[in-house]
Amino acid sequence: MLKVGVIGCGYWGPNLIRNFVQINETEVARVADLDGSRLRHMKGLYPTIETTEDYRDIITDPQIDIVAVATPVRTHYRIALEALSAQKHVFVEKPIAASVREAEELIALAERNERKLMVGHTFLYTSAVRKMKEIIDADELGEIYYINSQRLNLGLFQQDINVIWDLAPHDISIILYLLGQEPHSVRAIGTSHINPAIEDIAILTMNFANGLIAFIQSSWLDPDKVRKMTIVGSKKRLVYDDVQPTEKIRIYDKGVEKPAHYNTYAEFPYSYKYGDIIIPKLDGAEPIHTQLSHFIECINNGAAPISDGKSGLQVVKILEAAQRSLCTGSSPVSIE
Ligand SMILES: NC(=O)c1ccc[n+]([C@@H]2O[C@H](COP(=O)([O-])OP(=O)(O)OC[C@H]3O[C@@H](n4cnc5c(N)ncnc54)[C@H](O)[C@@H]3O)[C@@H](O)[C@H]2O)c1
Incomplete structure (x- = not known):
């Protein structure tokens, strides 16, 4: 014991x-x-x-x-x-x-x-994020183009840290875990409305290799509780809505392709695919x-x-870079 x-x-x-x-x-x-x-x-x-x-x-x-x-x-x-x-x-x-x-x-x-x-x-210990990792590792989504993550609510206001340090660690840790790589640069924009010294809304962008980009939106001022992540890949799209009591993940077999060859103007320029929507079964462990x-x-x-000290350090590196970006008019900050 x-x-x-x-x-x-x-x-x-x-x-x-x-x-x-x-x-x-x-x-x-x-x-x-x-x-x-x-x-x-x-x-x-x-x-x-x-x-x-x-x-x-x-x-x-x-x-x-x-x-x-x-x-x-x-x-x-x-x-x-x-x-x-x-x-x-x-x-x-x-x-x-x-x-x-x-x-x-x-x-x-x-x-x-x-x-x-x-x-x-x-969040790395939720069945939803674990399922998403399985799906991405099995290449079901194809090449990932971008990730958009929103974590919004009314409060809870913190006294000593801004909204990025409070809420974005969740999104950052999920995204690094899913992708298995770190961004090469980070940029942040944010403003303060209630306490002038502490940003209460912010958008953080992380740029990865091969043009992959992740957007993280954090807010303590939103009327609704939103915890939503959209992952757009070359083959499929995945939406993770953590606020849903069940059916938190939907995989959309939707996509767009630019045909390599086309003969008529009607075929130009893109073909859209509207396939099935799959809702994977998740266990309910806390x-x-x-x-x-x-x-x-x-x-x-x-x-x-899985979330050892090094994983904690990766997240803090990004938070610190985001803070530097906020203080320098949203300029991009490299991650070593
Ligand atoms: N993993 C998650 O999903 C999650 C969710 C919410 C908060 N958190 C984290 O949990 C931590 C606490 O957040 P919270 O929302 O509970 O804050 P809180 O302010 O509600 O609670 C913090 C408590 O720590 C006590 N405290 C402060 N200094 C202390 C000290 N030196 N010795 C003993 N007690 C002390 C305070 O009196 C207070 O009761 C933060 O790091 C926050 O980021 C994690």
Whole structure:
């Protein structure tokens, strides 16, 4: 039985606690939050769990094997660094850290101390994204031309990060996972409407090899909750609508071709194909449960997690480049 300490019991932390409680191989021993009312709430739900306002009580507890961090982004690095230094396996919510330098340090320390470091790129553990990966790897969509991803809603406003750092880590991690490659450059445009210092709407573009481009639109100001990704390939198109309770993926056998030869003007210039729409069957497993079970498996068998520190670093590289682009009038920024 692995003992877990969870730091941060705000909006997201309780989801980690609930799933660690449900996993057979883990026991939640302690949870921490600066806010006593959050701790009283957790104690009400799980009377046997110890609570503390000082996260160092978790880090210095020799009984604890795993530390899970669900605090604001600016605190991830410090807490994860201390936990890795204390020989804990560490699960950090997305984005893994607030800068490339911080993410690199965490990866180096995890390697030195032979501890597992994993980041909460939760969508990689959904059956929808896994199915999409299978479809793309089987070349069903053909050459991918572009990806358009929208993650819009009213709120939840963050105090310390803009909408790109808050929402786009999901889209970025999904796109990098699906494509298995990193972009060569990034560009971002965004504006602030509620808090003048923090962009609340933004569009990020990522340019990949062979002209493949991905657009990511993020907003805290939209009236509707939208989580939609469209992938357009040379053979087929795929639409992933995460807001749908079922039938989240549709594959459209639609396309357009420019005929190599044509004899009459009527044949010129393009031929359109309107084929079937396929809706793949998906299982209903809870992604956080799949994600945390995968973490435990990796701790037990030594494998690298799908969303390991390096995957966290790739996402932070793009976020940092996007931030630079925002600050320089949306100029393109290269990714090393
Ligand atoms: N994977 C996902 O789908 C997903 C979804 C939402 C949020 N998140 C991530 O989870 C993290 C937390 O987000 P949230 O929305 O729950 O934020 P939140 O503000 O609701 O909760 C953060 C909690 O951390 C506590 N905290 C802050 N500093 C602390 C410290 N030093 N010690 C102990 N507790 C401390 C705060 O009191 C608060 O209760 C962020 O990294 C966010 O990006 C991930």
